[in-house]
Structures are given as structure tokens and as C-alpha cells.
Amino acid sequence: MTAQKITMGQNGQLNVPDQPIIPFIEGDGIGPDVWSASKLVLDAAVAFTYGGKRKIEWKEILAGEKAFNKTGEWLPAETLDIARDCLVSIKGPLTTPVGGGIRSLNVAMRQELDLYVCLRPVKWYKGVPSPVVHPENTNMVIFRENTEDIYAGIEFASGTPEAAKLLDFLTNELGVRKKIRFPETSAFGIKPVSKEGSERLVRAAIKYALEQKLPSLTLVHKGNIMKYTEGAFKMWGYELAEREFGEQVYTWGQWENAKKTQGEDAANARLKKAEAQGRLIIKDVIADNFLQQLLISPKDYAVVATLNLNGDYISDAAAASVGGIGIAPGANINYITGHAVFEATHGTAPRFANTNTMNPSSLLLSGVMMLEYMGWHEAAACIEEALATTIMRKRVTIDFYNLMHDATLLKTSEFAEEIVKSLKMPA
Numbered sequence: 001m002t003a004q005k006i007t008m009g010q011n012g013q014l015n016v017p018d019q020p021i022i023p024f025i026e027g028d029g030i031g032p033d034v035w036s037a038s039k040l041v042l043d044a045a046v047a048f049t050y051g052g053k054r055k056i057e058w059k060e061i062l063a064g065e066k067a068f069n070k071t072g073e074w075l076p077a078e079t080l081d082i083a084r085d086c087l088v089s090i091k092g093p094l095t096t097p098v099g100g101g102i103r104s105l106n107v108a109m110r111q112e113l114d115l116y117v118c119l120r121p122v123k124w125y126k127g128v129p130s131p132v133v134h135p136e137n138t139n140m141v142i143f144r145e146n147t148e149d150i151y152a153g154i155e156f157a158s159g160t161p162e163a164a165k166l167l168d169f170l171t172n173e174l175g176v177r178k179k180i181r182f183p184e185t186s187a188f189g190i191k192p193v194s195k196e197g198s199e200r201l202v203r204a205a206i207k208y209a210l211e212q213k214l215p216s217l218t219l220v221h222k223g224n225i226m227k228y229t230e231g232a233f234k235m236w237g238y239e240l241a242e243r244e245f246g247e248q249v250y251t252w253g254q255w256e257n258a259k260k261t262q263g264e265d266a267a268n269a270r271l272k273k274a275e276a277q278g279r280l281i282i283k284d285v286i287a288d289n290f291l292q293q294l295l296i297s298p299k300d301y302a303v304v305a306t307l308n309l310n311g312d313y314i315s316d317a318a319a320a321s322v323g324g325i326g327i328a329p330g331a332n333i334n335y336i337t338g339h340a341v342f343e344a345t346h347g348t349a350p351r352f353a354n355t356n357t358m359n360p361s362s363l364l365l366s367g368v369m370m371l372e373y374m375g376w377h378e379a380a381a382c383i384e385e386a387l388a389t390t391i392m393r394k395r396v397t398i399d400f401y402n403l404m405h406d407a408t409l410l411k412t413s414e415f416a417e418e419i420v421k422s423l424k425m426p427a
């Protein structure tokens with residue numbers, strides 16, 4: 001068995017060899033602790049599930065402080081080249097350099113590889129301490145647009161020549177000066193939202209929902225206020241769904257039309273019929289309302305597709321209700337090229353670096369998402385079950401220990417060993 005790269009096939013499906021080369025960035029701060037724990041479990045689960053037929057060939061690539069100390073660069077070109085070449089990689093948290101040219105290493109990687117989906121599954125594992133009464137009702141996957149919106153980084157500070165130039169343009173070319181309350185001291189930010197960008201995000205989310213046979217997809221937006229950016233996101237989303245997925249979906253846009261032409265009862269009857277036929281129901285909710293829906297009726301939401309800033313808030317709010325920062329996994333994916341970076345969603349927690357105390361579940365579950373993405377479903381399921389068993393037995397790291405009764409406190413590495421001991425073949 002020789003190690004080979006994962007490639008993208010002509011058919012848009014990944015070719016995953018039995019011994020794929022997967023680059024990893026261990027990360028800064030608590031990164032090395034949570035990475036070595038995650039790697040231990042990933043390797044053990046693959047060996048256990050496939051009996052030596054499959055094995056990951058890990059290849060370290062540098063980013064963050066470790067890269068800076070060794071090479072003088074925060075994100076060496078070689079790191080991006082290897083990540084690009086090998087398609088699928090995984091990373092721990094990285095320090096955000098203060099000052100200098102790079103705003104955020106994560107943002108730079110997402111932009112370089114055009115990773116347009118930030119994928120955040122939000123699911124509760126039995127026994128995980130949660131601030132809500134019924135955390136089991138939350139089980140959703142969030143597709144956050146990752147390349148556009150106010151995150152594009154087009155911002156001009158108050159009092160700069162650029163801000164003055166933009167103000168001049170807004171005043172003289174667009175005639176909107178009156179809409180700016182304090183023009184002379186305003187800073188400005190630009191919010192690009194494109195048709196292509198919105199469509200590729202919504203397309204990926206619909207395909208996912210159909211593949212997983214999920215009941216609904218919700219477009220979350222602030223189109224009531226930002227009509228031409230967020231409103232367009234919703235409109236393009238509905239149009240794409242109807243145009244590209246036809247009978248497989250039924251949209252609230254179609255329900256609105258039916259209501260106008262045939263009346264509300266007939267429209268409701270059609271919606272019921274579509275649900276009974278197992279069609280994917282595509283609906284939309286305004287972002288502020290969605291944040292309360294997350295708490296009030298999370299059961300109504302299976303897949304969410306949203307813009308960059310909304311997605312940032314929503315992913316963390318949703319994650320909080322199922323146990324928060326130590327356990328929420330994430331991935332950044334370009335489904336067209338196949339490029340994907342799986343990552344812990346928490347930061348480097350520098351105070352706890354090298355203490356071997358933090359929870360590795362966020363990075364480990366990102367690894368589980370990676371196995372799923374590679375089609376290694378058996379190993380993924382096996383880890384998820386062993387993790388759930390370990391938590392149910394209340395053998396946990398400090399973050400959960402502090403919130404549980406009668407729990408046993410484990411170090412990061414002991415928690416990983418405990419998961420390995422609990423590995424069982426999935427039923």
C-alpha cells in the first residue's frame with residue numbers, strides 16, 4: 001500500500017485512495033494537545049474499522065506561530081501549495097497575528113482555496129451539559145457563505161483619505177449623503193453579495209439536504225432591511241431551488257404564488273402534499289427571528305443556508321445550546337474543486353497551552369466530518385459512538401467536568417484513550 005493524494009474525479013466525486021496523504025496543521029496554544037488526542041482516536045478508529053486495509057498518511061504543514069518561528073512567515077506559500085495539492089486537510093486553532101499584513105490566517109486560507117462553504121453541524125450528545133432544557137431538539141447543519149458579505153475586508157477607517165474619497169463618491173455620484181448620519185467621521189464597510197456566490201452556497205446546501213433525506217432547508221437573511229444584498233440572497237436561493245431541483249423541492253415562494261392564485265387553503269393543501277411526498281421544503285426566516293427560533297423551536301430546522309455574518313452569529317449561538325465551544329466541529333469546503341479544510345471552531349486558548357486539560361472534541365469531530373467527506377462512514381460512526389459513550393460515562397475534560405455531577409476528570413490525552421477503549425463496530 002503506497003500513500004497517494006486524494007483527487008477530484010471527472011464525475012465531481014472524490015477519489016480517495018486507501019492510504020490518503022492528509023496534511024495537518026497542529027495549531028497554536030492548545031492546538032498540539034487537542035491535535036495529538038484527535039490523531040490518536042482517528043488513527044485507532046481507522047485501524048479498528050478497516051483492519052489495516054486503510055490508513056491515513058499524515059503530513060505536517062506549518063501555519064501560525066510554529067510557522068513564524070521556523071520560517072519567519074505566518075502562512076508559508078508551501079503550506080497553501082500542499083493543502084491545494086492534497087485537497088483535504090485538517091487544522092487546529094491558529095493565533096491571529098496582531099498587526100502586519102494578514103488579518104486572519106483562517107480567512108486567508110479560505111480565500112486562497114476559495115472555500116465557499118463554512119459547514120457547521122450542530123448536534124447534541126447525550127450527557128453534554130447544556131444551558132437549554134431540551135438540547136436533543138437541536139440537530140441541524142449550517143451552511144454559512146464564506147467568501148463574501150461584509151467579511152470581504154473592504155473597510156475604510158474614519159478620517160482616512162479613502163473614507164473621504166468614498167464619501168465624495170457617495171455624495172456626488174450617488175446622491176446619498178443625507179442617508180449618512182455623521183458623514184465626516186464615518187468609517188465605511190462594503191458588503192458584496194453576488195448571484196454566483198449565493199447560488200453555489202444554496203446549491204451545496206440543497207444537495208446535502210437531499211442526499212441526507214432531510215425535511216427542510218431554511219434561507220436565513222435580513223432581506224427586510226438589506227433588500228438588494230440579503231433580500232437578493234433569498235430570491236436567488238428560491239429561484240435556484242425551483243430551477244435546478246424542480247420536483248425534488250417545494251418552496252415557500254411557490255406556496256406564496258399558490259396562495260395568490262388559488263387561496264390560502266389550496267396553498268396549504270399543496271404544501272402538505274409536498275411534505276407527504278418527501279419533497280425538500282425550502283423556507284426562509286429573518287435572521288433576528290431565527291435566533292429566537294433556535295431557542296424556541298429548533299426542531300423545525302434541519303439545514304440552514306445563510307450569508308457570512310449571519311452565519312457567524314448563528315453557528316455560535318446554535319453551538320452554545322448543545323454544549324458550546326469545546327465540542328462544536330467545523331469545515332470549510334469548495335464542493336466544486338473538492339478542497340476542504342476541517343477545523344476546530346474554538347481558538348488557541350493560550351492560557352491553557354500545554355496543560356493537557358482542554359476538550360479535544362471540536363477537532364476530533366471535525367476529523368469525523370472529514371472521514372464522512374472522504375466516504376469513510378464506518379470509521380466516522382465508530383468514533384461518534386465511542387465519544388458519546390465516553391461522555392455518557394461522565395469521563396470528561398475540565399469544561400464538562402465543571403458542569404456535571406459525579407463526573408471523573410480526565411486530561412486531554414486520557415479522554416482520547418478512553419474514547420479509543422470504547423470503540424465498537426457500528427451496528
Ligand code: NAD
Nearest residue numbers: 093094095096106325326344345346347348349358359399
Ligand atoms: P478561545 O476559543 O481561544 O478561548 C476562549 C475560552 O474558551 C478559553 O479561555 C477556554 O475557557 C474556552 N475554550 C476554548 N477552547 C476550548 C476547548 N477545546 N476545551 C475547553 N474549553 C475551551 O478564544 P479567544 O481567547 O477569543 O482567542 C484566543 C486566540 O485564538 C486569538 O488569537 C484568536 O484570534 C484565536 N482564534 C482562532 C480561531 C481559529 O483558528 N479557528 C478561532 C477563534 C479564535
